[in-house]
Amino acid sequence: MRVPGNISVQTENGKVVKIILGSNETEGPEEILREIEEYLSGQRKSFSFQVEIRGTPFQKRVWEEVRKIPYGETKTYSEIAKKLGTSPRAVGQALSKNPLPLYIPCHRVVSKKGLGGFSAGLEWKKYLIDLERARK
DNA sequence: TTGTTTTGTCTAT
DNA sequence: ATAGACAAAACAA
Numbered sequence: 070m071r072v073p074g075n076i077s078v079q080t081e082n083g084k085v086v087k088i089i090l091g092s093n094e095t096e097g098p099e100e101i102l103r104e105i106e107e108y109l110s111g112q113r114k115s116f117s118f119q120v121e122i123r124g125t126p127f128q129k130r131v132w133e134e135v136r137k138i139p140y141g142e143t144k145t146y147s148e149i150a151k152k153l154g155t156s157p158r159a160v161g162q163a164l165s166k167n168p169l170p171l172y173i174p175c176h177r178v179v180s181k182k183g184l185g186g187f188s189a190g191l192e193w194k195k196y197l198i199d200l201e202r203a204r205k
Numbered sequence: 206t207t208g209t210t211t212t213g214t215c216t217a218t
Numbered sequence: 219a220t221a222g223a224c225a226a227a228a229c230a231a
Contacts, residue, residue: 127214146226150213157226159213165225166215178225186225194225 070199072109073192078102084121087168090189108171111204114140116172123168127155131163138177141205143198145181161185177201 078097079087085101095102100118107113122129134149146157146164153160164175165188176197179185187194 125215150226155214156212158211158224159215159226161225162214162223163225175225180226182227184225188225191225 070196073190073196076102076105078105081121084119085169085172086121086123088170088172090170090193105171109200111200114204120169120172122173124163124166127159128163128166131160132167132173135164135173135175135178138174141201143177143179146178146185147181149178171197 074091075093075095076097077089077092077095078085078101079089080098080101088105104113104116104118108116122132124132130153131149134152135144138144146160150157150160160178164178165186167173167175167188170176170189170193174197176187176194179198184191184194
């Protein structure tokens with residue numbers, strides 16, 4: 070299976086602050102891009118680089134919760150919402166602003182009926198879910 | 206199946 | 219303070 074597009078990574082003070090799926094070019098520190106490529110080819114299931122997450126307190130709560138979803142599994146927006154005492158709509162709102170896809174595995178969050186959305190395009194979401202299911 | 210209503214949070218006025 | 223946008227869900231018909 071082929072990756073749906075290029076990746077670029079932005080860093081600051083040695084920490085990753087943003088990952089862009091489907092950018093025009095591939096750019097960023099070589100070691101980090103290599104880890105991501107390993108992940109995308111199914112040879113890696115977690116990352117070792119440091120990140121700095123920027124967001125509102127609510128967004129961070131959602132992202133932390135999403136980070137707990139294990140490789141190859143999915144949860145629904147409403148499951149996350151219930152755990153945080155909020156609404157599914159608000160969860161989607163927070164996930165749509167995720168600066169670190171893959172590291173924060175928002176592709177593992179789907180709607181109750183269907184796929185839900187993905188900011189880099191549903192191609193990516195499908196690709197990632199298939200990849201993890203195959204490699205689980 | 207489609208449409209309408211409810212929902213919490215964010216962003217910009 | 220308020221209005222509009224959202225990666226959702228529940229319900230009616």
